[in-house]
Amino acid sequence: MNPFVVEVRAQYPEWERGMYQECKEMNLRMPKRGVITIDFLLTLKMPGGSGFHYHAISVKPYEKLKQLSVQKRHLREVELLHWWGCTHEIMNEHSISIREHINNRRLFEYMKMVNDVSAYQEVASNMATILLSETKFEICDQRVSAAAGYLGLGRDAGYRIFAIANFLGYLTLDHEHEILPDKPLVLVGD
Structure with a gap:
């Protein structure tokens, strides 16, 4: 994606x-x-x-x-x-793991109503900076909601910006772990 x-x-x-x-x-x-x-x-x-x-x-x-x-x-x-x-x-069939494919589908679902990701570059960069520096919370929903709160955003908008930050390369999910709201959010560099 x-x-x-x-x-x-x-x-x-x-x-x-x-x-x-x-x-x-x-x-x-x-x-x-x-x-x-x-x-x-x-x-x-x-x-x-x-x-x-x-x-x-x-x-x-x-x-x-x-x-x-x-x-x-x-x-x-x-x-x-x-x-x-x-x-x-x-x-080949091993280039993308099943977990990475599922994670990417979830991220895509979070940002499905976004027509122009470039319009979100600044806020996505800020979201990534917060998520990469703030590790007080471990659970995905807590981390994304807290970061969204710092930016004056609600939870759903936070997930949208989080997904955009990932796709723009401001942060990278560790695809050894499944991305789900009730699971730990593991980013490369955490």
């Missing part, structure tokens, strides 16, 4: 520009071997940035990552994407 993603394209085609130009000049079709598809191409708009960032994700089962053909393909993907500044990531 990333609030900076403005577009996700699946099966995004990528090709070698030189080969394409040669085929075009000779009025030929591009050979299939000259085109590869990227599993997902994400377009990201970073707060305060003037342009977009592109990030490719290749998804393969863990066992296939050991195959030489798959490794060569990933190298080719990186080569083709690198020339226009696109970053590349390989993910």
